Amino acid sequence: MSEEKMKILQVYRSEPTEDVKKLVEILNRDRDASEFKLYTSNPNYDMLVQMIFEADQTVSWW
Amino acid sequence: MSKKIYFLVQNRMYGDGVRSALGQAVENHYAYPVFMYGEFPRFSEYMLENISWIKDMEGDVLTMGADAPEGVDVELTPVTLEELGERLREADVIIPYGLPKQKKAPPPACAE
Amino acid sequence: MSADPNKLGIFVTSPQHMSHVLGVAQAAVRAGKKVMVFFTYKAIHLTKSPDFVKLANLCDVEDLAICADSYTCEGYDPETDIPRGLVPRQMRTQAFHGAVLEECGKYLVL
Numbered sequence: 289m290s291e292e293k294m295k296i297l298q299v300y301r302s303e304p305t306e307d308v309k310k311l312v313e314i315l316n317r318d319r320d321a322s323e324f325k326l327y328t329s330n331p332n333y334d335m336l337v338q339m340i341f342e343a344d345q346t347v348s349w350w
Numbered sequence: 351m352s353k354k355i356y357f358l359v360q361n362r363m364y365g366d367g368v369r370s371a372l373g374q375a376v377e378n379h380y381a382y383p384v385f386m387y388g389e390f391p392r393f394s395e396y397m398l399e400n401i402s403w404i405k406d407m408e409g410d411v412l413t414m415g416a417d418a419p420e421g422v423d424v425e426l427t428p429v430t431l432e433e434l435g436e437r438l439r440e441a442d443v444i445i446p447y448g449l450p451k452q453k454k455a456p457p458p459a460c461a462e
Numbered sequence: 463m464s465a466d467p468n469k470l471g472i473f474v475t476s477p478q479h480m481s482h483v484l485g486v487a488q489a490a491v492r493a494g495k496k497v498m499v500f501f502t503y504k505a506i507h508l509t510k511s512p513d514f515v516k517l518a519n520l521c522d523v524e525d526l527a528i529c530a531d532s533y534t535c536e537g538y539d540p541e542t543d544i545p546r547g548l549v550p551r552q553m554r555t556q557a558f559h560g561a562v563l564e565e566c567g568k569y570l571v572l
Contacts, residue, residue: 301476305450307386311434311435314438333489336486350446350449350450355563364503366503373559374563446571447475447571
């Protein structure tokens with residue numbers, strides 16, 4: 289029986305630094321990862337909410 | 351159920367993440383404030399007491415990228431970026447707290 | 463009490479994302495979800511934004527609060543200057559953040 293992968297969502301409030309990218313790389317390892325950029329001009333909040341509710345964990349970086 | 355909660359602080363103005371972490375320690379969670387890049391708050395008596403309480407309640411206070419400042423009676427647990435990443439994998443909640451690190455050094459008006 | 467899988471908790475720690483707080487909360491309500499929001503430390507300045515009242519109108523009284531100590535530390539008076547859209551019992555402590563973590567199945571930091 290295969291264990292289901294944890295779904296993790298990475299949200300960026302600003303463009304991620306190299307260190308944030310490294311932390312995200314470690315956090316995403318062996319996980320079902322997705323991302324959402326909030327620092328665009330018109331973020332699609334409906335899509336973000338849908339993604340949050342589909343994820344097991346959401347991390348919202350600075 | 352008790353959660354492992356990390357409060358990541360990388361801006362000198364947001365040492366308040368420690369108070370927020372203590373707030374969750376007293377709610378029976380494991381609280382871990384992390385100072386990044388030496389962006390420490392002023393270690394007032396209040397701040398030092400909060401750090402001590404967090405440790406007493408099975409949490410810890412970490413520092414990534416800098417040693418605790420000399421002359422301050424505080425023990426922080428040093429971690430590398432990679433170690434922090436591995437620890438965050440075990441976290442139930444990750445809170446990048448407040449604002450990101452400033453690029454500009456503070457002017458005299460607010461540097462102390 | 464177990465977390466409600468249809469409830470989104472938002473922990474607001476940054477003073478510069480009111481449009482995101484309101485945008486996410488409105489989207490969650492459109493999707494039939496409940497939202498619970500706590501503002502702490504310098505994020506309490508967002509209570510002075512016109513959008514804050516819109517947020518307050520979206521949330522149940524029991525599901526929106528700010529940290530009263532933060533509000534005081536930032537120079538406001540928590541008794542005579544309660545933010546528009548809030549009632550006195552929404553001036554709370556960090557324990558409200560604990561309630562967000564306990565009651566909400568999903569969680570976002572802004």
